[in-house]
Amino acid sequence: MKTSIQTNGLSIGYHDHLLFDNLNVSIPRGEISVFVGSNGCGKSTLLRSIARLLKPTNGSVLLEGKDVQRMSSREVAKKMGILPQSPISPEGLTVHDLVKQGRYPHQSWLNRWSQEDTEKVEAAMKATRVDELRDRPVDELSGGQRQRAWIAMTLAQDTDIILLDEPTTYLDMTHQIEILDLLFELNEQDGRTIIMVLHDINLASRYAHNIIAIKDGAVFNQGTPESIINCELVRSVFGMECQVATDPIFGTPHCIPFGKGRCVVPKVNEAISGA
Ligand SMILES: Nc1ncnc2c1ncn2[C@@H]1O[C@H](COP(=O)(O)OP(=O)(O)O)[C@@H](O)[C@H]1O
Ligand SMILES: [Mg+2]
Secondary structure, eight states: OOEEEEEEEEEEEETTEEEEEEEEEEEETTSEEEEEOOTTSSHHHHHHHHTTSSOOSEEEEEETTEEGGGSOHHHHHHHEEEEOSSOOOOTTOBHHHHHHHTTGGGOOSSSOSOHHHHHHHHHHHHHTTOGGGTTSBGGGSOHHHHHHHHHHHHHHTOOSEEEEESTTTTOOHHHHHHHHHHHHHHHHHHOOEEEEEOSOHHHHHHHOSEEEEEETTEEEEEEOHHHHOSHHHHHHHHOOOEEEEEOTTTOOEEEEEOSOOOOOSSSOOHHHHHO
């Protein structure tokens, strides 16, 4: 496995409260990796520390073997782009202006806006289908359109590694699939490393090559969805009883929660009645 990012004895947290203590995790290059775990377990914190937005208390994050804390912001931004959870754009900022911001790491006083910058911005808007929304203020768009505009900004940054924190939150099913398909294509066609947090374990299983399940400040398990997603993992990580079936279309693990609901089959599964 070629590693793109590695945490090396990483300890991170807020104030005196450590969320992760001595965390060692390797994220493969050229694959889609997804962090899963219950609310508040620290997924966003971990993603932000990988992106150098949070300084570790101890240990380091290595990007292609280099400590991100020893790299300049510009150097990091040329290698990885991050879409945070629920980003907020300045009032009135247009889609075009937002996407152009993705090019800032590539600029300097010597190297002003270039033809290449224009091309990357146009390509990013096209790929995410926001080119027709270019003059619309981002804060006036629907949830799905807004999310696409932010992804376009991250794409315009043209990095090999793209980090996204719950990019499908607030989107309806159609738009969730649209966003995940787009990320899948970016991985398949350009070999980009995609690292994201998803709360839907079934979608995570369908799109991820590699799932990293987080629990109690540690990696509970990591591997292909087929090899790690089972009812023991779901019970331990999410505290939920379920049956893990096979997705009838994709063959990937599909988690069916127990709990209450209308049951329209004659006999309730023994396991459910016993739960
Ligand atoms: N800026 C912050 N300051 C203090 N505590 C925080 C901050 N951000 C998150 N936390 C706390 O850290 C824990 C992990 O949060 P987070 O990384 O957002 O979890 P997740 O993304 O897995 O839901 C939570 O208990 C949360 O309240
Ligand atoms: Mg989060």
